[in-house]
Amino acid sequence: MTVPASPSTHPDAGWWRQAAVYQIYPRSFSDATGDGIGDLPGATARMGYLSALGIDAIWLSPFYPSALADGGYDVDDYRNVDPRLGTLDDFDAMVAASHDAGIKVIVDVVPNHSSNRHVWFQAALGSAPGSPERARYHFADGLGVNGELPPSDWPSHFGGGAWTRVVEQAGPNAGRPGQWYLHLFATEQPDFNWDHPEVQADFHTTLRFWADRGVDGFRVDVAHGLAKDMSLPLRSKPQLEILVDDGSDPLFDRDAVHDIFTGWRGVLNEYDPPKAAVAEAWVPFTNRRLMYARPTELGQAFNFDLLQAPFDAAEFRAIAEKCLVEAEASGASSTWVFSNHDVVRHASRYALPDGSTLEDLEAWLLAGGTVPPADLGRGLRRARAATLFMLGLPGSAYLYQGEELGLFEVADLPEASLQDPTWFRTQHKVKGRDGCRVPLPWQRDAANFGFGGTPWLPQPDWFAGHAADAQDGVEGSTLEMYRAALGWRRKLQTDESLAWLSEPAASVVHYRRPNGWEVLTNFGAAPALVPSGVDPAKVVLSSGVPATGTVPAETTLWLAP
Structure with a gap:
């Protein structure tokens, strides 16, 4: 399938190329209803703050109906709003307020997996092996004498295995353990079968649904994971990392995924200006990552190089040089990011001793942020310097809510409050991502720091000094630095x-x-x-x-x- 790049001459067609995009994790941004969960009306109410910050777009993490087994990335219904977060009318009001403020809207789309409550998966569970309902997911017979072993040794990203066995509800084996289904993430997140035409058609419908409601672009979750080699016997996958650069990995970054996104580009180009898209593709090989960013596919792909780099002059310069060359070669613009909802905040990463590894970081989290002791002054100083280095570069900049307040990771959350599936599936060996998702502090002296009701994750006392109103108008504060930088960035854009x-x-x-x-x-x-x-x-x-x-x-x- 070949889809030409859009011939659009709309003056807004390239808005995304050097945009400053602010990620909103809705449950933790602002709670307008007082139930302790951030919501869409809360985001709408903060539009003046976002406008004053100087961003060009917001990226809204999933707000769809969900059991929250993975923070909303387990989606029950791709074309609706979780009632705890609002309604479709609330969504429309938020988009209108955003556009009135001159801010574009990007929404998360989660195509690798649904939730186990999705109507399709419930139909699959209620149908017999080999049924059309099961064909939309990856069901397989188990190994062993009675199928008691999983079909392969594939691991889940959240710990444990990637297969769960079902008790059959239909057919001759009803009431007995039966087939297994694939979930590369949580048990509650069964993977779609992207070879199935109904899956492809349904996501085209989803893209049009949100585009018709005024959405300007899409962030594509796990973009590199949709195409899978399920031919028997299933090949061994002893590690999660992509180890090949030729598209032959059985689970990730397969060549067939690009046919899928070529089809998506055809949908996105139905609009004028065309809808933007950015791939979350954790692909370590440059030649592979650039394919997602081609104008005939999604148009942009995150590079996480700076996020993974130490605070080092040679590394930062080499990464910037490399990524700018890559972006030019692909026809895209580069993307820059230091923090998001999946990683420890960069002010905390930079506060750890130089040379700290990912394993050191996980050990630090397990120790509640006490061992080794973090130099928070140095961490914030480096984070501010890194951010200004990045905001001066050509390309789009992705900012994570709260980094403009200089927030650190909340590393000492009580164990009883933790909700990340990684914590549970690793038997409490990996703490997970809750520490970067703690609801934001808006007012120093207000209850719950002005967030709303009692937050779904507890806020630490030190949030008071980082609250938005504690920094508003204060020369040298991190908030004012971000405002000034984004203001100058717009004036000096080139x-x-x-x-x-x-x-x-x-x-x-x-x-x-x-x-x-x-x-x-x-x-x-x-x-x-x-x-x-x-x-x-x-x-x-x-x-x-x-x-x-x-x-x-x-x-x-x-x-x-």
Whole structure:
């Protein structure tokens, strides 16, 4: 299937290329109804805050009906709103308020799996093996004498195995253990069979449903996981990571997935301007990741390179250089991100000792954020510097709610409050993602910090100093830094190129955009002299305390033309 890139000449067709996108995790953003769960009216009520922040778009994490087995990524109904979060009318009101504020709307779409409460999966459970109802998912007979062993050794991303056995409800074996179904994530998230034409057609309907309601784009969850090799015997998959770069992995990043997204692009191009899309594709190989970002497919793909990198001058520069070249080659623009709903907040990651690994990070979480002790001052200083480095780059910037308040990971949540399925499926060996999902603090002195009702995850006392009203109008606060940066970014927006003015090994990374806008980041632990030829009088923004003639340690400066 070949779908040409859209010929649209609409002036808004490329709005996404250098957009600043703010991710809203709805349950934790703002609660308008007082039940302790953030909702769509709460998001609408905060539109003035988002407009003042200076973002170009919001990305709304799942708000669909869900049992919340995985924070809303277990979807019961793809074309409705969870009643705890509002109604379709509330959604329409939020979109209208967003557009009135000049803010685009991106919604999450979750195509790899549904919830086990989805009408299709319930029909599959009530039907016999080999039925048309089961063909929309991946059901298989088990191994062993009586099918008592799972069909393969595939692991779940959340711990444990990726197969669950059902008790048959129909057919000659009704009431007995029967087939197994595949779920690469939680048990409550059965994987769709994307070879089935009804699955493909239904998601086209879903895309049109939200596009017709005014949505401007889609973030595609687990975009690399839809196509699977289910031919028998099932091949072994001893590790979750993609280990090949030729599309032959049985579960992830298979070539067939691109036919699926070519079909999606055909739907997205039915609109003028075309609807935008960005792939969440954890694909470590550049040549593979770029395929999702082609103009004939989704158009953009997240690169998580900076998110995974240490705070290091050489690494940041090398990643920026590489990703900009990749984006140009694909016809897309690059994407930049440091935090989201799935990872420890970057102010906390940077607060750990240099050289800390993912295993160290997980151990730190299990210790409640106490071992090793985190240097929170350094973590926030580095996070602010990294953010200004990133916001100066060409491409789109994805920001996670609360990072503009300088929030850290809430690493010491009481075990009784934890809800991430990873915590339970790993038998409490991996703490999971709840610490970055704690509801936001809006008012220092209000009950529940102005979030609404008693939050579904407890807020720590230290949130008071990070509340939005505690930073509003305060010179040097993280909130005011974000506002200033996003304001200058809009004023200085230019084409998607830059020139490096520093040597690759320098601890101060210095680049210039074509209109003369310059960015200097000192990654070192000591102040550095302002490079020769740079006029300190042109500094309009600093992530740290300015010092005449120097770039302070772990600080980024912006210089206007």
